[in-house]
Amino acid sequence: GTPILRSAYQPLAYTVATVDLDFHLDPKATQVTSRLQCVRNEDAPAGPIVLFGDTLELVSLTIDGAAPADGQLRHTDSGLEIDVSADSVALEIVTRIDPSANLTLSGLYQSRGGFFTQCEAEGFRRITYFPDRPDVMARFTVRLEADAATCPVLLSNGNLLETGALPNGRHFARWEDPFLKPSYLFALVAADLKALERKVDTMSGREVLLQVWVEARDLDRVSHAMDSLVHSLRWDEEVFGLELDLDRFMIVAVSDFNMGAMENKGLNIFNTKYVLANPDTGTDLDFENVESVVAHEYFHNWTGNRVTCRDWFQLTLKEGLTVFRDQQFTADMMARASDSPAAAASARAVTRIANVRGLRAGQFPEDAGPMAHPIRPDSYQEINNFYTATVYQKGAEVIRMLLTLLGREGFRNGMDLYFSYHDGQAVTCDDFVGCMAEANGVDLDLFMRWYSQAGTPHLKAEGAWDAAAGSYTLTLSQHTPPTAGQPDKLPLHIPVAVGLIGPDGADLPLVLAGEAGPGDTTRVLELKEASRSWTFTGLSAEPVPSLLRGFSAPVILDIAESDERLAFRMAFDADPFNRWDAGQRYMERVILALAADAAAGRPLEVPQAFGHAFRALLIDDSLDAAFVAEALALPSEAYLLDRLQPADPAPLRAALIHLTRALGLAMKADFLSRYLDLEVDGEYRYHPLDAGKRALRNQCLRYLTAAGSATAIDLATKQFEHAGNMTERYGALAALVQSDAPARVGALEAFHQRYMGDALVLDKWFQLQAGAWRWSDAAPDTLAQVQALMANPAFSLSNPNKVYALLGGYFKANPAEFHRADGAGYAFWAEQVIALDRNNPQVASRMARALEGWRKFTPEIQARIRPALEKVAATEGISPDVAEIVGKALS
Numbered sequence: 102g103t104p105i106l107r108s109a110y111q112p113l114a115y116t117v118a119t120v121d122l123d124f125h126l127d128p129k130a131t132q133v134t135s136r137l138q139c140v141r142n143e144d145a146p147a148g149p150i151v152l153f154g155d156t157l158e159l160v161s162l163t164i165d166g167a168a169p170a171d172g173q174l175r176h177t178d179s180g181l182e183i184d185v186s187a188d189s190v191a192l193e194i195v196t197r198i199d200p201s202a203n204l205t206l207s208g209l210y211q212s213r214g215g216f217f218t219q220c221e222a223e224g225f226r227r228i229t230y231f232p233d234r235p236d237v238m239a240r241f242t243v244r245l246e247a248d249a250a251t252c253p254v255l256l257s258n259g260n261l262l263e264t265g266a267l268p269n270g271r272h273f274a275r276w277e278d279p280f281l282k283p284s285y286l287f288a289l290v291a292a293d294l295k296a297l298e299r300k301v302d303t304m305s306g307r308e309v310l311l312q313v314w315v316e317a318r319d320l321d322r323v324s325h326a327m328d329s330l331v332h333s334l335r336w337d338e339e340v341f342g343l344e345l346d347l348d349r350f351m352i353v354a355v356s357d358f359n360m361g362a363m364e365n366k367g368l369n370i371f372n373t374k375y376v377l378a379n380p381d382t383g384t385d386l387d388f389e390n391v392e393s394v395v396a397h398e399y400f401h402n403w404t405g406n407r408v409t410c411r412d413w414f415q416l417t418l419k420e421g422l423t424v425f426r427d428q429q430f431t432a433d434m435m436a437r438a439s440d441s442p443a444a445a446a447s448a449r450a451v452t453r454i455a456n457v458r459g460l461r462a463g464q465f466p467e468d469a470g471p472m473a474h475p476i477r478p479d480s481y482q483e484i485n486n487f488y489t490a491t492v493y494q495k496g497a498e499v500i501r502m503l504l505t506l507l508g509r510e511g512f513r514n515g516m517d518l519y520f521s522y523h524d525g526q527a528v529t530c531d532d533f534v535g536c537m538a539e540a541n542g543v544d545l546d547l548f549m550r551w552y553s554q555a556g557t558p559h560l561k562a563e564g565a566w567d568a569a570a571g572s573y574t575l576t577l578s579q580h581t582p583p584t585a586g587q588p589d590k591l592p593l594h595i596p597v598a599v600g601l602i603g604p605d606g607a608d609l610p611l612v613l614a615g616e617a618g619p620g621d622t623t624r625v626l627e628l629k630e631a632s633r634s635w636t637f638t639g640l641s642a643e644p645v646p647s648l649l650r651g652f653s654a655p656v657i658l659d660i661a662e663s664d665e666r667l668a669f670r671m672a673f674d675a676d677p678f679n680r681w682d683a684g685q686r687y688m689e690r691v692i693l694a695l696a697a698d699a700a701a702g703r704p705l706e707v708p709q710a711f712g713h714a715f716r717a718l719l720i721d722d723s724l725d726a727a728f729v730a731e732a733l734a735l736p737s738e739a740y741l742l743d744r745l746q747p748a749d750p751a752p753l754r755a756a757l758i759h760l761t762r763a764l765g766l767a768m769k770a771d772f773l774s775r776y777l778d779l780e781v782d783g784e785y786r787y788h789p790l791d792a793g794k795r796a797l798r799n800q801c802l803r804y805l806t807a808a809g810s811a812t813a814i815d816l817a818t819k820q821f822e823h824a825g826n827m828t829e830r831y832g833a834l835a836a837l838v839q840s841d842a843p844a845r846v847g848a849l850e851a852f853h854q855r856y857m858g859d860a861l862v863l864d865k866w867f868q869l870q871a872g873a874w875r876w877s878d879a880a881p882d883t884l885a886q887v888q889a890l891m892a893n894p895a896f897s898l899s900n901p902n903k904v905y906a907l908l909g910g911y912f913k914a915n916p917a918e919f920h921r922a923d924g925a926g927y928a929f930w931a932e933q934v935i936a937l938d939r940n941n942p943q944v945a946s947r948m949a950r951a952l953e954g955w956r957k958f959t960p961e962i963q964a965r966i967r968p969a970l971e972k973v974a975a976t977e978g979i980s981p982d983v984a985e986i987v988g989k990a991l992s
């Protein structure tokens with residue numbers, strides 16, 4: 102397809118002041134009447150009224166009450182154009198659509214008998230003709246009419262004005278949104294739902310009504326989402342002074358949804374996965390995810406809705422900033438329960454670790470492949486392909502660097518200025534960074550390169566110790582490898598948080614040459630050039646550097662560190678994130694060496710020194726359990742694959758299996774005693790301390806069962822059978838699923854039996870089996886298993902959650918099985934991508950992305966992948982979504 106360019110942005114000649122929508126909802130023939138007051142845009146060159154439309158049947162259109170004159174209305178590839186001369190024109194447009202046939206889940210569609218909308222990014226044009234761009238902000242009123250029996254609840258954005266009964270068993274509701282909004286934030290819901298309600302007072306003392314709407318049978322799973330909403334509301338008031346601006350705020354859960362959730366003004370629509378959780382059905386991770394997605398969508402009310410994006414290239418303006426805000430919120434929620442500053446720091450670090458783990462597993466590979474793009478892309482073929490880890494997660498890292506550079510107060514001042522200048526506007530990333538610069542009186546021009554340059558920078562660090570002078574010189578250099586379409590890279594503005602650790606393990610005060618002491622123990626160095634040195638003085642012994650503390654920039658740190666140094670930092674680094682990271686770096690080194698041995702057919706042996714460093718963390722019960730659970734977890738397979746050059750999933754898997762088993766075997770007694778000590782008594786509560794213990798306990802069980810003793814299988818079986826909550830039940834099942842013990846089959850069956858009919862829990866069951874391997878040498882035929890599971894009545898290719906669980910679990914979370922040597926995984930991939938694409942291009946495209954990084958593999962593997970990519974690329978009628986992914990992969 103033809104790329105759309107950021108540089109081609111032009112305001113529209115006509116925008117819209119008011120929109121009045123009238124929906125006659127019917128599964129097969131919904132009629133939509135749209136009355137628009139179009140107004141001439143003074144800031145734009147003259148031109149026609151431009152309306153986008155996609156798969157619409159136009160029933161009628163009038164201009165100021167009259168039929169269009171000859172030639173006044175033109176049909177174009179993307180919709181309609183209307184020539185008018187007046188500065189203000191009233192259009193009435195009637196369209197007809199078929200929600201029951203809409204399997205794309207974009208626009209107006211049906212799910213379990215109800216009607217739901219998804220308009221971001223370009224779904225509104227699938228409902229009616231409209232200037233469907235985020236820079237057109239209008240006031241909306243909506244009337245909905247539907248069958249009262251099947252759709253007793255009628256919701257839209259803003260405030261409810263009126264409801265009433267109609268003849269023929271139908272009823273209606275009228276809604277008004279008092280705020281200007283772009284069409285992508287429009288939403289309606291007409292379905293058979295029930296609400297959990299709560300009234301709270303906002304910071305200014307206004308009472309607001311909060312509602313979480315779900316199917317009646319799910320009402321016992323919504324209290325956590327409601328609590329999360331209240332926490333989010335309070336947090337945004339306390340941390341950013343931002344108040345809920347509506348009298349009513351609604352969350353609606355829907356089973357069929359392409360993404361996690363959507364921040365429609367006052368009517369957030371959520372994938373059930375991010376609303377529903379109770380102790381019997383949701384793990385601690387599910388509870389955490391519900392809390393963070395509820396927060397994310399709620400925070401969008403200011404960062405996204407009150408101030409929105411001028412065009413979709415600016416997506417990170419709202420997404421990077423809102424992910425940053427939800428990450429800060431989660432860190433605060435985690436730290437809330439801590440009883441000391443050190444415990445709070447550790448709890449915050451656990452959130453940071455999870456964020457960085459996600460970035461390394463998901464964003465780093467994207468930045469190293471054919472889809473690499475800056476957080477603000479310069480072009481796209483299909484905007485839906487750009488809701489990426491780069492725009493979201495790396496975008497959040499860029500905002501976090503601004504916080505690091507400007508400090509808490511400076512950052513808050515920048516945010517306040519942003520809202521004071523831009524409330525009610527559609528703006529750009531330059532506008533946001535401009536406010537940060539102006540509020541702080543600093544120049545952030547160089548910093549803007551983070552918005553235009555793709556690729557993960559490498560930060561190289563070298564230290565020189567001058568014993569005679571008692572000084573340590575740190576030289577930092579940066580280099581960003583070329584990415585698709587961007588061969589030459591320039592230096593970025595990188596904040597590097599640095600500490601120096603003394604021989605006793607304690608942090609040293611940092612005094613730069615020419616400064617008076619005493620200095621702080623962590624300082625932020627600002628690298629702005631290709632290379633620069635800093636000299637620290639007043640040191641009595643050679644220090645050990647601890648760099649990039651808290652992961653102060655989204656870069657790959659290249660530093661030559663001996664095994665001893667890594668072990669030293671694993672034991673002493675005062676920065677809990679870096680303490681964890683030292684362990685990850687050590688593990689990575691051990692695993693990559695084991696993988697090289699496996700590839701060369703050499704025997705595999707885990708270095709003893711690594712075992713000692715690992716064990717020291719395992720047995721240290723003074724450490725926060727959640728932190729230890731993270732410290733014992735190996736780096737993700739996706740991240741490690743990118744670190745192996747060329748990538749080869751089989752020896753990497755062999756290395757991971759060998760290391761896990763060897764550690765489990767060597768430290769069996771330690772794992773067992775920690776496992777036994779960590780039991781959480783009493784009723785389940787979602788609480789960071791309890792969740793940390795359960796996480797560590799499940800981690801111990803994983804190592805124990807990997808080592809394969811009958812005792813371990815027995816423990817896992819008992820945990821499975823007597824579990825008082827899903828975290829324990831799922832942890833035990835996950836451990837058993839990788840074993841060859843007969844208990845494996847029984848547990849899988851029991852789980853299936855217990856949760857039959859429970860879609861969300863069955864997703865876990867599908868995903869576990871798709872992503873599993875065996876600790877033994879037994880080769881499971883995972884592909885056959887996945888294919889068999891597709892025939893399970895609970896599976897459906899038209900439900901995205903099912904596809905993400907089973908197919909995503911196999912294509913993305915099980916590289917060694919997916920990349921099996923006979924290439925059968927790739928043929929299956931092509932077949933499924935093509936099948937999915939017929940109904941839902943967005944979901945197909947997400948699955949297609951599983952092979953985008955194919956060029957990192959060995960030449961033999963690449964030769965097996967190529968025909969599958971070519972087959973999909975050559976398929977007739979393939980969507981622009983999938984075409985862009987496979988096209989870029991093959992180019």
Ligand code: HT7
Nearest residue numbers: 221222359360362363364485488
């Ligand atoms: N802003 C929301 C994006 C979204 C979306 C985009 C494309 C297709 C379907 C979608 N559903 C939701 C989600 C968010 O970032 O909050």
Ligand code: ZN
Nearest residue numbers: 397401420423
């Ligand atoms: Zn978002």
